[in-house]
Amino acid sequence: MGIFTDAKKAVSLVRRAVAGRSAYVEVKRALGRRGPLPRHHYRVAVYFADGDVNMYQMRQWYKPLRRLAERWPVVVLSRNATGAQALLADGQLPVAFAPSVRAVESFLAAQDIRVVLYVNQNTRNFQMFRYGHRWHVFINHGESDKMYMTTNQFKAYDYAFVAGDAARERLGRVLWDYDLDARTIAIGRPQADHYSGTLPYRPDERTVVLYAPTWEGDRPSAHYGSIVTHGEALARAVLASPRHRLIYRPHPRSGVVDPAYGAADRRIVAAIAAANAADPGAHHVFDDGPELGWQLAAAHVAVVDISAMVYDRLAAGRPLLVTRPADPAAVVDTGGYLADAEWLDASDAGEIVAASERVIRDPEATSRLSEWVRHYFGDTAPGAATARFHEAVDVLMERWDEWHARTIEIVDETVEDETSADGS
Numbered sequence: 001m002g003i004f005t006d007a008k009k010a011v012s013l014v015r016r017a018v019a020g021r022s023a024y025v026e027v028k029r030a031l032g033r034r035g036p037l038p039r040h041h042y043r044v045a046v047y048f049a050d051g052d053v054n055m056y057q058m059r060q061w062y063k064p065l066r067r068l069a070e071r072w073p074v075v076v077l078s079r080n081a082t083g084a085q086a087l088l089a090d091g092q093l094p095v096a097f098a099p100s101v102r103a104v105e106s107f108l109a110a111q112d113i114r115v116v117l118y119v120n121q122n123t124r125n126f127q128m129f130r131y132g133h134r135w136h137v138f139i140n141h142g143e144s145d146k147m148y149m150t151t152n153q154f155k156a157y158d159y160a161f162v163a164g165d166a167a168r169e170r171l172g173r174v175l176w177d178y179d180l181d182a183r184t185i186a187i188g189r190p191q192a193d194h195y196s197g198t199l200p201y202r203p204d205e206r207t208v209v210l211y212a213p214t215w216e217g218d219r220p221s222a223h224y225g226s227i228v229t230h231g232e233a234l235a236r237a238v239l240a241s242p243r244h245r246l247i248y249r250p251h252p253r254s255g256v257v258d259p260a261y262g263a264a265d266r267r268i269v270a271a272i273a274a275a276n277a278a279d280p281g282a283h284h285v286f287d288d289g290p291e292l293g294w295q296l297a298a299a300h301v302a303v304v305d306i307s308a309m310v311y312d313r314l315a316a317g318r319p320l321l322v323t324r325p326a327d328p329a330a331v332v333d334t335g336g337y338l339a340d341a342e343w344l345d346a347s348d349a350g351e352i353v354a355a356s357e358r359v360i361r362d363p364e365a366t367s368r369l370s371e372w373v374r375h376y377f378g379d380t381a382p383g384a385a386t387a388r389f390h391e392a393v394d395v396l397m398e399r400w401d402e403w404h405a406r407t408i409e410i411v412d413e414t415v416e417d418e419t420s421a422d423g424s
Contacts, residue, residue, distance in 0.1 A: 020051075023081035027097050030088050037094060037110075042075040044068065044393065045113045046093070049079040049124035052086040056252055057119045057141035059290045062092040063194035064389060069093070071390060072115075072397065077107060079124055090290070101127055114400040115393060121153050129156060133407065135396045137161060142308025143189065143315075143376065145333040147221070150174035161187045161392055163311070166336050166376040173335065185392045188377045188385030189315040195293030201283035203298070206245040209238050209356055210299035213323070214307035215253040216261040220329035224306040227254060227264045229326040230349040234303065235268045237352045239275040239284060244353060247295050248272060249287040251307070301356040303344060306332065310341075317373045317380060319359040319366070323349075337372045 046065060048058055058076070065074050075094045078084035084097045096111075098104045104127065114134050118125055119141045129136055135158045143149070143163040150170055154160055155178060162168060164186050172180055211234055216225040227250065238246040248268055255262020272284045287295060292312070296302070302313045302320040313320045314337065321344040325332065332338060342359050344352070359365050373380060378388075 020081050023085040027081055027084045039110050040112050041073055042111045043072045044074045044115045046076045046117045047128050048076055049122040051080045051082040055086045060191050060292055064190035115396050143311035144308045145336045145338055160184050163189055164376050164378045187388040187392050190385045190389045192315040193383055193386045195297050197291035197294035200285055208245045208299045210247045210295050210302040212249040212304050212309045214305040215251040216258045218257050221331045223327035223330045224325050226305045226323035228261055229346040230323050231268055233349040234352045235271055237350050241353050247285045249295055301360055314373055315377050
């Protein structure tokens with residue numbers, strides 16, 4: 001068994017290397033066709049060191065970043081060939097490819113980058129931290145109560161743009177000697193101002209249930225994924241109801257660690273296809289597209305795992321159920337919304353139709369939800385989060401000007417002192 005596993009790993013590594021090399025060649029060709037970026041033009045860089053498997057972390061920021069670029073020119077600094085290939089194919093933002101540290105230095109020398117934004121905690125972020133005279137800002141790729149949201153790595157950044165009061169409280173409980181007032185700026189959820197995508201069906205009288213599970217996790221404490229424990233029973237129940245429509249949007253990494261998880265995912269996809277074949281008017285949806293937004297806006301109720309999707313749905317301010325992890329080792333932070341969430345146990349997954357009707361129609365559940373939305377995201381009126389995002393970047397640009405002026409003053413004084421010393 002060990003030899004077989006090692007062989008599979010070796011094959012996977014070889015395939016990854018071949019894919020990486022092929023992507024590197026294609027990216028170089030694409031950049032050659034495009035030509036060089038304008039020099040000394042960009043003020044904001046989004047640093048992305050991941051490959052294409054984590055592109056969901058970038059894609060959710062495209063529209064807010066494109067709007068920001070109307071005020072401050074934005075470029076994505078990509079370190080990985082497959083990531084750069086996907087970014088160029090999407091064509092949403094200008095892309096600079098810097099696979100080596102030397103390439104990063106060349107990029108910085110050619111631009112006027114004052115703010116660097118980070119959407120994740122890739123270990124190669126550390127290579128960028130070495131460059132001072134610019135603000136390093138963690139913007140994350142979602143809002144949640146997972147352990148990831150309180151990692152001590154927050155301290156590595158000059159600032160963190162967080163969603164709201166809940167995020168600040170969460171960080172305050174965990175991080176020692178971290179100045180929340182000085183180093184965090186609340187911006188809400190700008191992505192909620194830019195819901196994207198087109199409905200793949202015509203709305204009708206059916207109640208739409210969005211099931212958006214996360215992946216299986218790579219350690220027991222993060223076993224939040226529900227496809228195996230809840231997913232198949234939930235899907236069967238919704239697909240069997242003539243009054244409901246299922247939108248199934250699994251995490252793109254589903255099945256990368258546990259083959260059984262991937263197999264259950266494929267069975268749900270097959271069940272959706274079979275249900276649509278039996279009733280073409282049902283228009284159940286398997287959604288693996290790059291855009292996130294229309295699903296949150298269209299669903300009457302969402303069923304999500306402990307993940308950023310809980311808070312993406314909270315930002316929409318509409319009913320949701322959270323799957324309770326079946327693994328007792330999974331760490332659940334009950335200091336925030338999850339202490340008051342509407343939970344769905346694995347044993348009740350087959351009763352999803354009744355559970356959905358309850359959370360949609362229960363006035364007490366609606367009232368509790370509204371309170372938590374304000375706590376996590378503040379003002380969720382259309383455009384409010386985008387305005388706060390822009391204001392936060394404006395503030396950092398002003399602080400950059402202040403510190404830049406101080407630096408020049410110090411340099412001038414040092415030169416003057418050295419000149420006086422030489423003259424004497």
